[in-house]
Amino acid sequence: MALLDVVALADGPMRFTDILSLADQPRGTLHRQLSHLVEEGLLEIDRDGRYLIGLRLLTLASRSWARNEFRAVAEPHLHRLQEETSETVHLGILRGAEVIYLDKVEGRQSVRMYSQIGNASPAYCTGVGKAALSALGDPELAARVAALEFRRYTEHTLRNAAELLSDISAIRARGYAFDLEEHESGICCVAAPIRSDDGHMLAGVSVTGPAYRVTPQKLQAWAPLTVAAADSIMMDMRNRMGPKR
Amino acid sequence: MALLDVVALADGPMRFTDILSLADQPRGTLHRQLSHLVEEGLLEIDRDGRYLIGLRLLTLASRSWARNEFRAVAEPHLHRLQEETSETVHLGILRGAEVIYLDKVEGRQSVRMYSQIGNASPAYCTGVGKAALSALGDPELAARVAALEFRRYTEHTLRNAAELLSDISAIRARGYAFDLEEHESGICCVAAPIRSDDGHMLAGVSVTGPAYRVTPQKLQAWAPLTVAAADSIMMDMRNRMGPKR
DNA sequence: GCAATAGTTCCATTATTCGGAACAAAATTT
DNA sequence: AAATTTTGTTCCGAATAATGGAACTATTGC
Incomplete structure (x- = not known):
């Protein structure tokens, strides 16, 4: 969740290193965590390898809002x-x-x-x-x-x-x-x-x-x-x- | 995430038991997982003890949508x-x-x-x-x-x-x-x-x-x-x- | 008031994550 | 173009956190 917040608060897509400097975690750990978030659709990777918030959150939020x-x-x-x-x-x-x-x-x-x-x-x-x-x-x-x-x-x-x-x-x-x-x-x-x-x-x-x-x-x-x-x-x-x- | 989906897809707030019947997990496990989601603000509990999607998702989604x-x-x-x-x-x-x-x-x-x-x-x-x-x-x-x-x-x-x-x-x-x-x-x-x-x-x-x-x-x-x-x-x-x- | 259902806590076992280091790929400089 | 730095990815033993059965408490319905 801390990672999600970091990415969501950024002005645009973030490179791996940008996130690394904000989240103080070892590179290996960070990489794995990001991969998991991507697997779950909470984050996405654009064609330049930068991370941004995934659409799954929008879908979840929309459903709960409507109801x-x-x-x-x-x-x-x-x-x-x-x-x-x-x-x-x-x-x-x-x-x-x-x-x-x-x-x-x-x-x-x-x-x-x-x-x-x-x-x-x-x-x-x-x-x-x-x-x-x-x-x-x-x-x-x-x-x-x-x-x-x-x-x-x-x-x-x-x-x-x-x-x-x-x-x-x-x-x-x-x-x-x-x-x-x-x-x-x-x-x-x-x-x-x-x-x-x-x-x-x-x-x-x-x-x-x-x-x-x-x-x-x-x-x-x-x-x-x-x-x-x-x-x-x-x-x-x-x-x-x-x-x- | 599976739990979030279950709760988000429901028509309204869900009681512990409702979720238990949909997620096939032991009661102890489910309870702890739900507690963690609530801690993170992904779920909330209403005054009747029922679970619903938390506002944090709305906030996250809104930020990423706007950007x-x-x-x-x-x-x-x-x-x-x-x-x-x-x-x-x-x-x-x-x-x-x-x-x-x-x-x-x-x-x-x-x-x-x-x-x-x-x-x-x-x-x-x-x-x-x-x-x-x-x-x-x-x-x-x-x-x-x-x-x-x-x-x-x-x-x-x-x-x-x-x-x-x-x-x-x-x-x-x-x-x-x-x-x-x-x-x-x-x-x-x-x-x-x-x-x-x-x-x-x-x-x-x-x-x-x-x-x-x-x-x-x-x-x-x-x-x-x-x-x-x-x-x-x-x-x-x-x-x-x-x-x- | 009592049974039944619902919800919560505990803890030894089990499975997952951690994070350093080694490796690979780009980007930058010489 | 080669060398170097920066960036991104993989691996694996050690450390940590999750699991789930059972015991316990609270609430609901009869």
């Missing part, structure tokens, strides 16, 4: 929210201190459509992430925040734990989060938290758009819609899950 | 073809006797947008698949066809190797393939083959639409556009790859 219950339940609500706002809607799920985007619904041009799905971003500088964090209990929140390193993606990115915790208490008070160009310059969003009954799974929905089009007033106006969508998703999940447990 | 060179090169051509025809355009790559869809560009409604990406379908009953097969040399083609089992997805699905080979020689003669409701009832397409210089990688582009809207005449009219798109992709790949090798 993901939470995603399926949320889908109609995401579409409705998209139509109400005519901006891009995201569904993200909290994993540790990261948000993984599970779905995305765009308006007209579906350029770069898959770009976000599956993408992992730091929770502290995304709307969905902060919304999800706000649903954590204080001890758990403190633990996750303690482990964070704050990187400044833009000039508006929160700088430290204090700023984050203060923002989170504001989010708790009003019930929704803003991201005002904190992760990407020129991109703003409103987001609302989704929590499962047992509090085990935390997620969020957001409405995102370019700052020139999406004014603070608009974000404010969309907040109730976003919260409503999040609540509907929670309700549907509860109904779906209820009977079993 | 896939072939996909990136093809993308603008797919968009152009989509605009020219205003129907859905697919890019698929041949793996053995299967086609794996690498990209999809839709018109207005982007419902089920990711549904196809990463999906593997039999080559013999899809436009892209037959187009790609037609670019194989005869010995290689014979070998791959010999291993096929022909399942009848619709009443138009090709029934056996003879029908397939005959269709393929027609495809070779005219340079493009049709799928007339052979995989899914009510769905037709035209497809053109893409071959890399060394013939190592085979792929295809297709224009797909519902039979009531997409008449044979239209398919015929789109054929040259599809072939042109495939050729442009081939050219771009050649230029991109050329300098290096």
Whole structure:
């Protein structure tokens, strides 16, 4: 898995030696491990002998994505929210201190459509992430925040734990989060938290758009819609899950 | 990997015992293997103790997809073809006797947008698949066809190797393939083959639409556009790859 | 409350991986 | 073009980790 990560994180196909320098393992060992991964279809070798991620992962991921219950339940609500706002809607799920985007619904041009799905971003500088964090209990929140390193993606990115915790208490008070160009310059969003009954799974929905089009007033106006969508998703999940447990 | 496949192929989360009955392994062994997969994030356990595919795969797949060179090169051509025809355009790559869809560009409604990406379908009953097969040399083609089992997805699905080979020689003669409701009832397409210089990688582009809207005449009219798109992709790949090798 | 089923842990045996070294093939330099 | 360095591949005894039967615990259904 460490090798898979190395290859997946690279910008392009990697030669044997490139991998060798990143994974600190003897050459013989590395060679055998790579061969096994290739056998399994997790890696592939191009005609220049360079390694890249195999298609098998795409197939596996696609199947599990399509059958993901939470995603399926949320889908109609995401579409409705998209139509109400005519901006891009995201569904993200909290994993540790990261948000993984599970779905995305765009308006007209579906350029770069898959770009976000599956993408992992730091929770502290995304709307969905902060919304999800706000649903954590204080001890758990403190633990996750303690482990964070704050990187400044833009000039508006929160700088430290204090700023984050203060923002989170504001989010708790009003019930929704803003991201005002904190992760990407020129991109703003409103987001609302989704929590499962047992509090085990935390997620969020957001409405995102370019700052020139999406004014603070608009974000404010969309907040109730976003919260409503999040609540509907929670309700549907509860109904779906209820009977079993 | 066998376990991952079992879990990924299931319709929903699987209990320990469900997996036990499919994977023939002693309980102790299976339990430990599942635990390792969970540790690595390849599997996850829901609150009912059932196993499902982990998000890590989605993240890995997403990264490699976004950086896939072939996909990136093809993308603008797919968009152009989509605009020219205003129907859905697919890019698929041949793996053995299967086609794996690498990209999809839709018109207005982007419902089920990711549904196809990463999906593997039999080559013999899809436009892209037959187009790609037609670019194989005869010995290689014979070998791959010999291993096929022909399942009848619709009443138009090709029934056996003879029908397939005959269709393929027609495809070779005219340079493009049709799928007339052979995989899914009510769905037709035209497809053109893409071959890399060394013939190592085979792929295809297709224009797909519902039979009531997409008449044979239209398919015929789109054929040259599809072939042109495939050729442009081939050219771009050649230029991109050329300098290096 | 009790049986049956489901899930988890343990540990001696067994099988696999490890990694150094030798070997082979390219790429680079002289 | 030959020599040298860099890169990629194979081999095999030693070290390590996986195996799977059995014992144990927890959960479910009657």
